Amino acid sequence: MLKRLKRLFIYTEPEHKSEEFRFPEDPSESSKWGQFAGYEKKSRDEEKNNTNNDEEQAVSNIINTIKKSSQSFDYKEYQANQTNVYNKLSSILKTSQESSSYGENQSEKNDKNNKQENSDNYKSEPEDENSSIRILRPKRIEELVKNKNINKDSKIKRADEDGREHKNSVNIENNKKETENIRTIDITSDFKICESNEDNKDAKNSKNNKEDSNTGEKKNGGDAKNETDKNKKGIKLKYVSKSLDENIGFLESFYNIPVNKDLIIKKFNIAKRIPACLVYVDGMIDKLIVTQFALPQLMDEHAFRHYDFECDCPLDYIEKNVLTIHQMCRMNSYEEINPQIVSGLAVLFIDGCDECLVMESRGFERRGIAPPATETVINGPQEGFTETLRTNITQVRRIVKSENLITEFEFISKKNNFLCAIMYMEGIANPRIVEEVKRRVKNLDVDYISGSGMLEQLIEDKPYMIFPQIVSTERPDRAASFLMEGKVIIICEGTPFALAMPIVFFDLFHTSEESNLRWQYATFLRIIRLMGLLLATFLPGMYTALILFHQEMIPTSLLSSIVATRVNVPFPTLVEILLMEFSFELIREGGIRVPGVTGNTLGIIGALILGQAAVEAGLVSPILIIIVAVSGLGSFSIPNYSLSLAIRIIRISFIIFGQIAGFFGISVAFTILCAFALSMKSFGVPFFSPVAPATRSNADKVVRAPYYEHVWRPDWLNTQDERRMGDKARGWKPDIGGAQR
Structure with a gap:
């Protein structure tokens, strides 16, 4: 028993070196990782090398004989020799059982083609009464005829074809393989040999692939960026096509129309001439914007009286002279367009244009601003966030009226296109913290996120810790104070809570009411x-x-x-x-x-x-x-x-x-x-800054100092602008003036 255990932990050299374990040199050798895998593989490699050496020796002999004969090269003599070799080759192929399917008609065709063309290439050896002619039969004789028309300066080819044993050919030991490398040799000035793997099946497949690729590379309306293919559902497009019908077909297949009744595709003619369509989701838009400010202007001929209809795309003219909608932008990628459609925006497609016009038209029902339910205060604002993203951003901007307040939008989930806004103060927030927040949000790979709570769990540092590492707030005034300290805010669509990061333990004790109290x-x-x-x-x-x-x-x-x-x-x-x-x-x-x-x-x-x-x-x-x-x-x-x-x-x-x-x-x-x-x-x-590690004294930990003494921002954030106010924030001297003389 002890000896067996000793073998498990102590390495002993094997008696025979052939039994040693050898790491496979080729990953495709074998999936067996047994003790004697190397020994078995060695014997197979020796057999394979012997067969390859025999074949290479035979081919090299052919090359040497051709080189010797080419030194005294005569074209007429060469043509006569080639004709004799071809006749011998055709007679041998006729007697073969495997080539009987080709028949006498095929040889007659080959004779006619041989008379018309002068430069032919066949596998043969010089005539010798004592030595038999070594001929390697190609897979089909049609392939041999096709390769006849070779110029004097053409390259020498070597094709992979089926190696089969012939009665006059050299015996090849490896009969298990279906295909072997058979080198076809042509006499040229430099005697170069080129390898080409041409099989009948491969040639047919390559032709089919070329035909498919040629049909797939057809440009839709001349758009080189577009990649289209046909599948069970229909056309797949990555970019907007110049063909309106292809765009409509893609949208119908992508949104499962007519099964899906929510998506509306309104077809019409711009100025009664140019075909177009307006795409939107029913119930997500304000219908007054579509019926009063979009469709009437686009269909009115008088609005296009100054437009030259010979131009390719009228998007420029429409955007600058026709539509009066306050927010519009152009897009050409369906990866960007589809989230806009499901978010409540209307998209205009025009025949002949490889771009579309996305218009702000959201008008779904929303909850009004109400007092916060979880962060009630006695002395302070009584407004809380809602479930509407744009309303929440506006509430923060109403408090922080600064050009340095940056808002960036990011779609997170794959299936429901969850939109969130990343807000920070340019010139105050630490750029490294901002980039880290963006990196974590952009690298999320999830199908569905319902709100800020799920997003908090996906981007926090240590999910298994019991303490919260991101603070959520329902109050716009508190979110504004976080921004002015140098933190980053994330506001999500469909939730009345904003996330603030990074935080420390003492941020969890503070309330927005404290700034309004003595x-x-x-x-x-x-x-x-x-x-x-x-x-x-x-x-x-x-x-x-x-x-x-x-x-x-x-x-x-x-x-x-x-x-x-x-x-x-x-x-x-x-x-x-x-x-x-x-x-x-x-x-x-x-x-x-x-x-x-x-x-x-x-x-x-x-x-x-x-x-x-x-x-x-x-x-x-x-x-x-x-x-x-x-x-x-x-x-x-x-x-x-x-x-x-x-x-x-x-x-x-x-x-x-x-x-x-x-x-x-x-x-x-x-x-x-x-x-x-x-x-x-x-x-x-x-998490326990500024206590552990201890940093510069902060006037806003447990004991809150007077507000005018909060000169410095939290030093653990490493903000770009460390000063919150001047040395003399009040700027006036006490005990001077007033009712006293």
């Missing part, structure tokens, strides 16, 4: 939130550790009351506290899902009734109800919803570690949590 009030609210975070995280776990492991740390009076209330409780401490935690989470989730005011009422009343009933039934102790309620209120004080969910999960893990090892277990859990959190990065920025 610095003392804002600092007080931040301290309250921080205390709520600590209570929600550690209080249930510390209670479990004190009850089970550290009773000596509890005052005697409090310990006696706790013991008295737990006399009738039948469950251990861990089961008791987990039961109440899950009950409280059920009440909170039910209150959120129940619509209207009933949800809030259900949460409050349900918690009171359930807690009171549990105490009276003796299932839990009254002190535990207080512990769970305080920890729940602490989680409510966290302004970020994602961070609140993370704290609720961490709280349960601390309870389990406290049950296992008391305060020591909680310390271990906290150390593990800090190790993971400190290793996190948001687009290259450490």
Whole structure:
């Protein structure tokens, strides 16, 4: 047994070198990776080399004899010799069983062709009574006749044809192969040999391929960029064709018309002369734009009174003199056109034009601007984002009125053409952060994205981390403040939330209301939130550790009351506290899902009734109800919803570690949590900046300084413009002027 194990781990040289493992030189040799694969392959290679050497030796002999005979070259004598060789060749082929299908008619044709043409090339050897003539029979005699018309200066060819054993030819050992390299030799001045693989089947396939390629390369209306082919659905186009019928056929096949009833293709004549069509999705456009500002102007002859109809394409004239729609652009690639059509834009195709005109015509129903539901404030704007992308961008631009605010659009998913806008401040935002955000968004390969939540999970650094690495906001004023700090904003179509990146841990505690409050009030609210975070995280776990492991740390009076209330409780401490935690989470989730005011009422009343009933039934102790309620209120004080969910999960893990090892277990859990959190990065920025790593003092961490002291932007962003305001932001001296003289 030990010897067998030794063979697995210790290499020993084989007794025979032929049994050594040899890495295949050619990847197409064999798929077998056995121990003796090299030995088997070696024998096959030797046989193959022997057959190849015999064939090459025979061909070289033919070349040498032809070279010797060509030294005293006479054209008349050469023609007579070629005629004799051809007659012998045809007689041998007639006697062969394999060539019997060609018959006597074929040889007569060959004789006629031989008389008409002077330069012929055949495989033969010089006549010798003692030696037999070595002739390698081609696959068909038609191929031999076709290759007769060769000039004196033509190149020598070598064709791959079927090698079959002939009675007067040299025996070839490798009869298993179907084709062999047979070299046809022509006498030229320089005696060059060229190889060409010409088989009858290959020739037919090449002709068919050429015919297909010639038909496929026909240009639609002279457009060289267009690539068309026919399939089961119809025409496939990559670019707009000059033929209107081909464009309509492609759109009908691409959008499954007439099965699909949403796409409308309105055919008409521009100025009653030029065929055209207007393509749009029903219900996605404003019909007044199409019926009042597009079709009437295009069909009016008076609008084209100054147009020269001999021109190829009227797009320039239409764009500058006819249509009054405020936003138009030209496109020629269907990869760009199709997302515009399904997004609610109207597209104009004109016969004879290899471009189309995309017109802004969106007019679908949308929700109006309403107060934000998740980020309510008392002192501040009461407007929130909507599900319309253009409306959300406008709300941000209304606050940040700057020419440096850049908005870039990007389609993300393949199937639903999900559109998002990347916004940043040119001259403030770090270019490396901007490029990193663009890189992650552009390299997504997904079919469907429903909103900003899915996009957040696809572009964050560490998906398995419990803390959020991108902050989402429903308020335009907060998004504007992120932009002015140097962050990047992503606004998605169909969702009322904007994503801001990169972020740090302290951004999750800040609210937009703090900028409108005095610095003392804002600092007080931040301290309250921080205390709520600590209570929600550690209080249930510390209670479990004190009850089970550290009773000596509890005052005697409090310990006696706790013991008295737990006399009738039948469950251990861990089961008791987990039961109440899950009950409280059920009440909170039910209150959120129940619509209207009933949800809030259900949460409050349900918690009171359930807690009171549990105490009276003796299932839990009254002190535990207080512990769970305080920890729940602490989680409510966290302004970020994602961070609140993370704290609720961490709280349960601390309870389990406290049950296992008391305060020591909680310390271990906290150390593990800090190790993971400190290793996190948001687009290259450490998650706990500016504390770890420590950077220049920032006046907006936990304690908020007066607003005029916020001179510098966050240094961990490495912005291009680090100053937020001047050294003397107020610019006026206090205690001067006013009512005093």
